[in-house]
Amino acid sequence: MDLTKKFGTLTAVDNLTLHVNDGEIFGLLGPNGAGKTTTVRMLCCLISKTSGSGKIGNYDIGNKEDSLKIRKIIGLVSDNVGLSENLTAYDNLDFFAKIYDCPQTQRKQNIQRFLEMLGLWEKRNVLAGTFSKGMKQKLAIARALIHEPQVIFMDEPTANLDPEASKTVRDFILQLKKEKKTIFLNTHNLDEAQRICDKVAIMNTRLRAIGTPQELERSVSGRKTVIGLEQEANDVVLRALNKLALKNLVSEGNTITFDVEDPDKENSPVVEAIVQAGGHVRSINVVGSTLEDTYLKLVRK
Amino acid sequence: MRLSKAWIIAARDFKIFRRVKNVWYSIIIFPVVVSVLFPAILEYLTIRGNHGLAAPSVLPNLLTSFSFFLVIGAAYVPLGIASYSIVGEKVEKSLEPLLATPLTDGEILLGKAISAVIPTLVAMYTAAVVFMVGIDAATFNTLGYYYFPNWNIATLLLVLMPVAIVMSVLFSVIVSSRVNDVRSANSFGIFILFPLLGIYLLSETSIITLDVNTLLIISGILLAIDVVLFFVSTKTFRREEILTKWK
Numbered sequence: 142m143d144l145t146k147k148f149g150t151l152t153a154v155d156n157l158t159l160h161v162n163d164g165e166i167f168g169l170l171g172p173n174g175a176g177k178t179t180t181v182r183m184l185c186c187l188i189s190k191t192s193g194s195g196k197i198g199n200y201d202i203g204n205k206e207d208s209l210k211i212r213k214i215i216g217l218v219s220d221n222v223g224l225s226e227n228l229t230a231y232d233n234l235d236f237f238a239k240i241y242d243c244p245q246t247q248r249k250q251n252i253q254r255f256l257e258m259l260g261l262w263e264k265r266n267v268l269a270g271t272f273s274k275g276m277k278q279k280l281a282i283a284r285a286l287i288h289e290p291q292v293i294f295m296d297e298p299t300a301n302l303d304p305e306a307s308k309t310v311r312d313f314i315l316q317l318k319k320e321k322k323t324i325f326l327n328t329h330n331l332d333e334a335q336r337i338c339d340k341v342a343i344m345n346t347r348l349r350a351i352g353t354p355q356e357l358e359r360s361v362s363g364r365k366t367v368i369g370l371e372q373e374a375n376d377v378v379l380r381a382l383n384k385l386a387l388k389n390l391v392s393e394g395n396t397i398t399f400d401v402e403d404p405d406k407e408n409s410p411v412v413e414a415i416v417q418a419g420g421h422v423r424s425i426n427v428v429g430s431t432l433e434d435t436y437l438k439l440v441r442k
Numbered sequence: 443m444r445l446s447k448a449w450i451i452a453a454r455d456f457k458i459f460r461r462v463k464n465v466w467y468s469i470i471i472f473p474v475v476v477s478v479l480f481p482a483i484l485e486y487l488t489i490r491g492n493h494g495l496a497a498p499s500v501l502p503n504l505l506t507s508f509s510f511f512l513v514i515g516a517a518y519v520p521l522g523i524a525s526y527s528i529v530g531e532k533v534e535k536s537l538e539p540l541l542a543t544p545l546t547d548g549e550i551l552l553g554k555a556i557s558a559v560i561p562t563l564v565a566m567y568t569a570a571v572v573f574m575v576g577i578d579a580a581t582f583n584t585l586g587y588y589y590f591p592n593w594n595i596a597t598l599l600l601v602l603m604p605v606a607i608v609m610s611v612l613f614s615v616i617v618s619s620r621v622n623d624v625r626s627a628n629s630f631g632i633f634i635l636f637p638l639l640g641i642y643l644l645s646e647t648s649i650i651t652l653d654v655n656t657l658l659i660i661s662g663i664l665l666a667i668d669v670v671l672f673f674v675s676t677k678t679f680r681r682e683e684i685l686t687k688w689k
């Protein structure tokens with residue numbers, strides 16, 4: 142609630158108010174320097190807030206005693222993998238599991254389970270420093286989960302990954318959702334947010350928008366109709382179209398686009414008008430605005 | 443503050459150190475040099491019958507000055523270990539995930555301190571034993587009695603050495619927070635040796651005598667420095683500082 146962080150005179154996060162439900166995948170979107178990492182660090186009680194308040198479960202992020210409790214129930218995949226390069230994959234995980242007081246048998250089971258899920262079990266005795274970026278990222282994710290936290294923060298977990306590795310990570314996140322975990326995901330990847338998030342927020346120091354990906358897509362402008370013609374629209378056709386008072390009518394090359402609210406009703410008069418004016422319609426499509434449209438518009442504001 | 447938690451960190455650091463050559467070098471070189479070289483010098487002098495330097499009358503003074511090198515070694519060894527273990531984590535950026543766990547800042551700092559102190563104690567006490575045996579062997583004929591052990595070396599090893607190690611570890615923590623590579627951490631860390639080298643020179647030139655009382659006074663001064671360094675380092679080693687100010 143109204144979370145604010147200032148570094149000297151620079152305000153990195155300004156009066157941010159968010160609510161994430163249990164079991165949700167929440168995506169925080171924003172350009173470089175928007176304050177996403179800063180937000181996550183405040184929520185994980187790694188850095189203090191300048192003002193405002195925040196809660197993870199019933200614990201208060203400003204409270205010193207609560208912050209230890211918060212750190213017990215969260216897992217963080219930070220924006221740098223931060224592995225101990227001179228330790229094996231297994232030892233990296235074992236170390237973290239010990240910090241969380243996991244009993245030995247459970248420690249072994251969890252390490253094996255996560256390494257197998259992420260396809261690293263065969264490499265368990267290899268030094269983490271020799272791993273590829275994707276493998277390191279996966280190992281960092283396993284490390285954040287080793288104590289089975291209820292809430293997982295991931296700061297750009299798929300940055301630097303090839304498409305296949307990104308997909309593994311995304312599928313894995315969806316798998317975590319099935320296990321009723323709450324996931325707070327920072328990302329620049331709009332496509333990714335659209336695909337896996339239940340709710341997204343767009344921020345650039347301040348919160349610009351929050352809602353389901355569908356809600357945000359619709360929020361900027363509705364859908365558009367794109368009509369493909371045999372040839373470029375001539376004056377007769379354009380005059381006929383102008384009479385219909387269409388919103389944001391654009392004629393570009395062989396296509397005509399305009400905003401549409403109810404395509405079923407609005408499109409047929411337009412097609413009729415074109416045909417009557419002597420135009421030949423080749424195709425007709427309705428396209429939605431994308432999350433990208435919304436994002437770009439809000440971020441540039 | 444839970445010692446068990448700090449120990450988990452120290453145990454992991456030991457595992458890491460095993461694979462890092464530079465840490466081995468800093469643990470081994472200085473202790474070997476002190477414990478082998480000094481007895482060898484004396485052995486050489488006695489064989490040559492050079493009674494100017496190794497005469498029974500001046501020998502005890504010389505030996506005390508030599509033994510002070512064990513303290514200098516104790517301050518030198520942790521520099522290499524602590525700066526590797528902290529700057530190394532900085533380079534790997536592995537502190538942030540660690541800070542996101544339910545460890546307190548104090549536990550992490552203590553873990554880092556333990557991982558530097560224990561190898562140093564092991565190395566320096568081993569070196570001290572070798573040194574004493576070597577010196578006794580080299581000087582028995584001249585002196586007619588075994589010079590070590592004595593109260594002097596006991597004070598030096600059991601009182602002065604621990605406070606010197608702590609001083610060096612804390613200084614390394616502070617230096618490591620401000621530099622980005624192990625080498626510069628080491629070169630800045632060396633500054634902490636200057637006061638000790640000064641004391642060595644004063645004793646070598648017989649301006650001061652390193653008797654038990656003097657050693658205790660020196661220990662007291664170092665302890666005071668330890669306290670100051672402790673406050674500075676706990677201020678430096680705080681989550682927020684580490685994540686936002688450490689470069």
Ligand SMILES: Nc1ncnc2c1ncn2[C@@H]1O[C@H](COP(=O)(O)OP(=O)(O)OP(=O)(O)O)[C@@H](O)[C@H]1O
Pocket residue numbers: 148151152153171172173174175176177178179180220685686687
């Ligand atoms: N330690 C710091 N000291 C001063 N300013 C900082 C510090 N950390 C972050 N900032 C500033 O705060 C702002 C937000 O940074 P933050 O890292 O939270 O952005 P981000 O959204 O995570 O960006 P990216 O997508 O590049 O990771 C930036 O302008 C940054 O320069």
Ligand SMILES: [Mg+2]
Pocket residue numbers: 177178179220296
């Ligand atoms: Mg970031």
